[in-house]
Amino acid sequence: MLIISMLVNSKPAFEFTLENLVRDNNEMPGHLARRFQQIAVAVFLAEVEAAGFDLTPVQYAALAAIKMxxxxxxxxxxxxxxxxxxxxxxxxxxxxQKGLLVRHASPRDRRARELQITEAGKRTLRAITPAVEAAQRLMLRGLTEKEGAELMRLLRKAIAAGNELSRAPLRAAELR
Amino acid sequence: MLIISMLVNSKPAFEFTLENLVRDNNEMPGHLARRFQQIAVAVFLAEVEAAGFDLTPVQYAALAAIKMxxxxxxxxxxxxxxxxxxxxxxxxxxxxQKGLLVRHASPRDRRARELQITEAGKRTLRAITPAVEAAQRLMLRGLTEKEGAELMRLLRKAIAAGNELSRAPLRAAELR
DNA sequence: ACGTATTGATCAGCATGCTGATTATCAGTA
DNA sequence: TACTGATAATCAGCATGCTGATCAATACGT
Structure with a gap:
């Protein structure tokens, strides 16, 4: 913010008052996380829509997981x-609602609902995969292949360390 | 899930059934972006609440930008x-609503609303800054200092390349 | 000056993503 | 068996974040 005016009139006479102690957004991992995620979602939706589908990233992930x-x-x-x-x-x-899943009560546990992908769901998943792959490449287009791999490695590492810090941590599926 | 085994042992003896064409989440930059952002937000909120405040990451960013x-x-x-x-x-x-900002019509352009931080807003920003800084460190706690810096560099680079791909790209403020 | 295009703010509507509560069901124990 | 605690799903309520529309005001070209 102030950095901008610094860049504009490049005055070295920069006062380090309390105001300036608020770090620039580009030094805040939280801000960078939000921006990258924002771009990732936009790219995903654009590619998927261009391929003629209407699925969000979350819906895609759920559908794929249920198929598996x-x-x-x-x-x-x-x-x-x-x-x-x-x-x-x-x-x-x-x-x-879209007919890609069916949900019915579990015979083993009447509290639970078992999820099954439908034929339409399988077709959608199959047809949409190239667009999803393209989106994954596109959101890293500013990076070399090596840098992209390193970014993913670092994200995985940071996520693993912070897994328990969110309400929705990753939990490996247990066989039931 | 299965692509991983491919990468790991790079065996060509891999069946490309339809199921296997869905890449593992950990190989999807979009998924990693969502998870990292999810953790970043949770850490931010936890630190800020522990410090006795009730501000979201977005509200904090806006408040800081308006102060600047x-x-x-x-x-x-x-x-x-x-x-x-x-x-x-x-x-x-x-x-x-929280009394941290005032919004009033601009005298230069009656469509626009000028935003000013209040004294309470300044006090809040000052008091909350340590918690915000702590949160930024905490979300990188799984990484070495060098890795954290590299992660931020790669995120900045990827974001810069993808800036125009979202509806809300970064726009440097112009002097008016 | 006039007509048109653009812009700032807001709104309706929808989809995440969270907190905390509730309901139904299950599991373990006295 | 009866009780207690845990669990699966859902709900109300709130805050982002987006698309597309509307309204008021400004800017621009002729």
Whole structure:
């Protein structure tokens, strides 16, 4: 913010008052995280829409996870892709609405709902995959291949260390 | 999930069934972006609440930007911190509600609202800064100092390349 | 000066993502 | 068996974050 005026009139007479102790956004990992995520979502939606589909990143992740784990219940699904459990309800609702999933009571536990992907869901997933892959490449387009790999490594490492700090930590699926 | 085994042992004896075409989340920069952002927000809120305040990351960023740029209008503010312009309305509403900002019509352009931080806003910003700094460190706690710096560099680079891809790109403030 | 295009702010509507509560069900124990 | 605690799903409520529309005001070209 002040940095900008610094750049504009490049005055070295820069007063380090209390105001200036607020670090520039570019030095805040939290801000960078928000911006990168913002761009990632925009790129994902643009690519998917260009391919003729209407799926959000979250819906895609849920659909893919359910395809990989037929009959999974919602809590396990949430842990698998690190969502909040209350968010899952709405996401699954919308996927069911679109006919990509079916949800029915578990015979083993009447509290739980088992999730199954439909044929339409499988077709959608299959058809959408190239767009999703393109989006993943596009959001790293400013980086070399090496840098992209390093960014992912560092993100994975930071995430692993902070996993338990959010309400929706990643939880490996247990066989039931 | 299965691509990983490919990368790890780079065995060509890998069946490319349809299921396997869905890459593992950990190989998806979009997923990693969401997880890191999720943790960053949780850490921010926890630190700020522990310090006795009730401010979201977005509210903090807006407040800090307004303090740095008194009298800024909402569109310029949005560009400065890369928000969507429609999101700003609600954020500013809540900051005004809390008494941390005042919003009044600009004499130069009656469409625009000039934003000013209040004394209470300044006090809040001053008091909250240690918690914000702590949060920024905490979200990188799994990384060495060098790795943290590299992560930020790579994020900045990727963001710069993707800046125009979101609806809310960063826009340097112009002097008016 | 006039008509048109643009711009600042807001709104309706929708989808995450969270906190905290509730309901139904299950599991373990006295 | 009856009680107690835990668990799966959902809900209300709130804050981002987006699309697309509207309204008032400004800027611009002729």
């Amino acid at each position: 784990n037929p009959g999974i219940d919602q809590v396990t699904l949430a842990g698998l892709i690190a969502y909040d459990r209350t968010t899952i309800t709405g996401v699954v609702d919308r996927l069911v | 740029n008194p009298g800024i209008d909402q569109v310029t503010l949005a560009g400065l911190i890369a928000y969507d312009r429609t999101t700003i309305t609600g954020v500013v509403d809540r900051l005004v």
